Amino acid sequence: MASSRKITLRSSDGESFEVEEAVAVESQTIKHMIEDDCADNAIPLPNVTSKILAKVIEYCKKHVDASKAEDRVNDEDLKAWDAAFIKVDQVDQATLFDLILAANYLNIKSLLDLTCQTVADMIKGNLFPVRNEWLNFTFSIANRELVLVCLTEWVAHRRLFCS
Amino acid sequence: MMDGETSWVSHCNDDTARHIDEFELFSELSDEGNQAASAVSLDLILPDDLLERILACLPVASIFKAGSVCKRWHELVSSRRFLWNLSQVPSQKPWYFMFMSSDEPGGYAYDPTLRKWYNVGLPCIETPNWFKASSCGLVSFMDNDSRSELYVCNPISRRSRKLAEPPGLKFSDYSALAMSTSRVSNGYQISIVKSKEVPGKIFQWDISIHLYDSETRMWATLSTEVFTGWRAGDESVICDGILYFLIYSTGGGAPENRHGLVPYDLSGRSSHALLIRNSIAVPCPLTCGRLMNLKENLVMVGGIGKQDRPDIIKGIGIWMLRGREWQEIARMPHRFFQGFGELDDVFASSGMDDVIYIQSYGSSLLLLFDMNQKQWKWSLKCPVTKRFPLQLFTGFSFEPRLEIAP
Secondary structure (H helix, E strand, C coil): CCCCCEEEEECCCCCEEEEEHHHHCCCHHHHHHHHCCCCCCCEECCCCCHHHHHHHHHHHHHHHHHHCCCCCCCHHHHHHHHHHHHCCCCCCHHHHHHHHHHHHHHCCHHHHHHHHHHHHHHHHHHCCCCCCCCCCCCCECCCCCCCCCCHHHHHHCHHHHCC | CCCCCCCCCCCHHHCHHHHHHHHHHHHHHHHCHHHHHHHHHHHHHCCHHHHHHHHCCCCHHHHHHHCCCCHHHHHHHHCHHHHHHHHHCCCCCCEEEEECCCCCCCEEEEECCCCEEEEECCCCCCCCCCEEEEECCEEEEECCCCCCCEEEECCCCCCEEECCCCCCCCCCCEEEEEEEECCCCCCEEEEEEEEEECCCCCCEEEEEEEEEECCCCEEEEEEEEEEECEEEEEEEEEECCEEEEEEEECCCCCHHHCEEEEEEECCCCCCCCCHHHHCEECCCCEEEEEEEEECCEEEEEEEEECCCCCCCEEEEEEEEEECCEEEEEEECCHHHHHHHCCCCCCEEEEEECCEEEEEECCCCCEEEEECCCCEEEECCCCCCCCCCCCCCCCEEEECCCCCCCC
16 A cells, blocks of 8 residues: 555544554444545544544554555464453453444444454353243253343342352 | 243252252352443443344354343344344354153253253154254154155244155155255255165165255155165265265175265256266275265264174274265274274264264263364263163254244
8 A cells, every 4th residue: 555544533532543544444434434525634433432442443453454465464363362352351341342332333343243252252151040930931951940030130139049 | 932841840959969050150150240240231231233243142042041031132032133143143063962762752952062951842753763854953854654754843943844745655665864954045955765675676676866845845756766786774965965875785795895875966967877886985894874964065974894894893983075085084082982882883973064973872972073173072961861771872963043944
C-alpha cells in the first residue's frame, strides 16, 4: 500500500484515536462511512467509550498486521493471541459485554465471533442443576434433576439449595 | 412439548454419589460467587439478537439447559430465527447411543463435548435389532422382520416421518441401510441393498439396490444383478454421492479374499459394467468390518485377522479409501485392544465427521478415536450395567441437531 491514510475516530467521551485506514476498515461500519465520504473530519462513534475503542483498535491492528506479507503470523499464533486478548482475567466481564456491543455496532465479524464464543464458554461452565417447577425438556437426564433457574434466583436463594 | 419422561425423582440422601456431585458443583460456584452474580448482567445488557448469537455457540445439550434458565432465554432458543442460525453452525461432535438391553429400545446417549450420558427415548424404533442409518442429525430406522417399516426421525426433537414401503423382495436374506442428508436443502436419500439367495442355485445371489428420495418421496430400483460366490450383508454407507457396501464370499475363497467393497455411483453416472467387476479388495483378512462417512471420506474399521486363523484378530485397524486404494489411518494401541478380546465379532463401530466410536459387544465400554488429533480415549463410564454374562451391547452414532426435521 503506497501511502497509508490516517483516519481519526472519536469515542463517546471525546477522545480521538488516529489509526491507519487499513485498520479502521476492519470495521464494516467505518468502511461504509468512509466510502460514503463521511470521513473528512473525525468519525464519531457515540456508542463506544475510549476504553473499549482502545481495545478494539488493538485487536484490529493485530489482525491487519497478521495478514501483512512481511509480518506474516500463522493461524495458530493468531488464535493464541486472540485467546490471551480475551482472557477474562484481563478483560473483566463488563468490558467483555461492552466489547460484544462494540463489535456488533462496528460490524467486526471476527471480534464478534471471538467475544460471543467466550461468553458461550462461560455460560457452558455456569449452567447447573437446581430445583425448580418450571421445566421444558424433550428428554430427561439420567440421575439428575436437571432443572435450571435464572442465575439471579440462585444467587438470591443460595442458602436454600446448599442444605 | 414433552414426549419423553421428566425424571422428577428426588434421589435424596440415599444416593451418595449424586450428593457428592452436587456438593462439588456448589463449592465450585461459591468460589465464583461474584462471577455468578455478574453473569446476570449479561442477560440485562445484551439485546436479543446478540444473546441468540451467544447461545448458538453452545453445545446442543447446553442449549437445552439454557432454554430452561428463564422465560426470555426459552423464547430465544425456541424461535425460528434461532433454529435457522443453528443450521448454519458447523456440525457438532456426534453422540453415541447405547441400548440398555437386546429387547427394549431404551438406552443412553453419550455426548463427547460435555462428557455426559443422557437418558434418551428414541422415537419409532421398537427393538435394538432394527436397521439404523444416520446422516446430518437425521436417523432412519427399518424393522428387521418384514423390512417394510421405515421411519426417518430426529432423535433429539423426536419429530419423525414414516416412509413408503421399500420395494424389492420383501423377505430378502440380508439388507443394508444407508442414508445421506444434504446440509443445504435438508433433503435426504435412503438406500437399501438387498441380497437374496437364488433358490436352487447355490452361490448365486440376487443383489438389488433401491433408493428413496425425500424430494419425490418415491423409491426407485437402481440396479439388480446376480453375484456368483459373493453376497452383500448389512454394512453400507453413502459418501459424496457414492454408495459403498461390503460383500462377503460365499464360495470359500482364500482367507484374504473373503471380503470386498463395492462402490456404486447413485447419480447413475457410472458405466453399466457389472458391479462385481468394480469391487475393491479389502486391505487384509477382516472381521466386524464397518463402514462410515467421515467428512465425505469412506472409512472402514475392522479387526485384522491372522493369516492362518482369520477369525482371530491381532488388532483393530482404521482405513480410509483414497480412490481405489486403502490408506491405513490408525491401529488401536495395545493397551486399549486388550479390552476387546481376541475373538471374532466382538466389537462394533460407528462414526461420522471426525469421531469414531468402537464398542465392545460384551461390555458397555466405549472407545473414541479422534481423526483430527489421532487420539484414542475411553468415554465416561456408561450408566448401562451388564445384567447377565452373555448380554450383548449395541449402539449407533448420530449428529445432534436441534433444528433439522424429516
